[in-house]
Amino acid sequence: MFHASEDSLDDLMRAVFKQLLNGRGNFQVESSKGNSTEAFGALLELKNPRARLSRSFSKAKAFSPLGELFWYLSGSDSVDFIKHYIPNYPKMIKDEVKASGAYGPRIFGENAQAKLDGVSEWDRVIRTLREREGSRNALVQIYDNSDAKPKNGDKPCTCTIQFAVRNKQLFMHTHMRSNDAFFGLPHDIFAFTMLQEIAARELGFGLGRYTHSVTSLHLYHDCTATEDRPANISTSGAKAYYREGFHDFSPMPEMPLGSPWSSIEHVKAAEQKIRTGNIDHTAPADLDPYWRDFIELFRIHKIFEEMRKRGDDLSTERSELRKVVKMMRDISPTYRIYILGRLDKKQSPVRDLFENLS
Structure with a gap:
């Protein structure tokens, strides 16, 4: 065994x-x-x-x-x-x-x-x-x-x-x-x-x-x-x-204390709206950042998927990716590696948009 x-x-x-x-x-x-x-x-x-x-x-x-x-x-x-x-x-x-x-x-x-x-x-x-x-x-x-x-x-x-x-x-x-x-x-x-x-x-x-x-x-x-x-x-x-060898050890943030189901319901509702076309849907202001990050990740995923389907040129990509950069500034740094990983070779000229994130 x-x-x-x-x-x-x-x-x-x-x-x-x-x-x-x-x-x-x-x-x-x-x-x-x-x-x-x-x-x-x-x-x-x-x-x-x-x-x-x-x-x-x-x-x-x-x-x-x-x-x-x-x-x-x-x-x-x-x-x-x-x-x-x-x-x-x-x-x-x-x-x-x-x-x-x-x-x-x-x-x-x-x-x-x-x-x-x-x-x-x-x-x-x-x-x-x-x-x-x-x-x-x-x-x-x-x-x-x-x-x-x-x-x-x-x-x-x-x-x-x-x-x-x-x-x-x-x-x-x-x-x-x-x-x-x-x-x-x-x-x-x-x-x-x-x-x-x-x-x-x-x-x-x-x-x-x-x-x-x-x-x-x-x-x-x-x-x-x-x-x-x-x-x-x-x-x-x-x-x-x-x-590749060994990798950095970086756990996800801890889930907030207390029953999570009210927050999960907010994220479920947001995910459904974003997946079906409302990319600009945003999280409730009082939602804990832990759960708000998930909504932003769903929005970013949708942006990347729409760009892929349209086959955007570089000028359109810059406009869309600026939205992604703005969202990335407000979410946990834990998730940045996964967002940057979605940039394919064709999009490599716009990576400079992401270089100054801090």
Whole structure:
């Protein structure tokens, strides 16, 4: 069994890639999504769950994991929603409108899978831990018996999420049947540790360690695109990441104390307006800066997406990017690396707009 315990996501990914690229005991597996190298039975521990964002050259992404998180929090199964942030969201979905394997409805929704006695899985977990801190029953089941149907191409990779209070801290353990180490793992750890911190704040406990077990932790071999499968650069991407060496340790800011749900509702409403076209939507003046940053990140993502679709020339880019610079001055410096990472080679002449940020 492969085990890794690290302080940050980058250190954890480095250990995972080292195992899958060169480690002993791996398997070579053929699957519908392509050939892969697999570590069968893996246990990963993130000792500081706030160090959940990579700061590497190749994997420093904040927009797509943040978008996926709010897809979950909204209880949505909309494919259009998630493809706004992850354009290559799995193409094996039969229904191009709804993702049957979406986690949001199962955790927060009101469908049959997410409801028990009229209470969502999330609400049941919170109620359980409020009634008895030592409970071992605060568990969310994601994978359902009906997901095993052969024709269901959108099977959830996550089986269960379990919360536990120990020494006045909220610990969380996720178990996954399958995890793509290059593309899936960074997003999963970001989203799940954010859920952990949300629950800790809602319950009034400190933030404990995060553990993540996987039956099949794998790295797909590079392949060219086919009619049924997009191109995959997992192996070469992992090698490039590993060659970068170690990265700065920079956790996200702490979530404000108290129940976060009122603030989350503000961000959910803002995200929906921005995603559907209202780029100028701004956060309420009394919203804590922690949550206001997320709204600004959604606005910046939308600006970049609109620029990409229009194929703007340099003069238009300067006008749009000045808006981005102005927004960057007001948000946490933690996120600047992810904004700068969105500038492609064509936009490199306008990088001077960002050089004097302080």
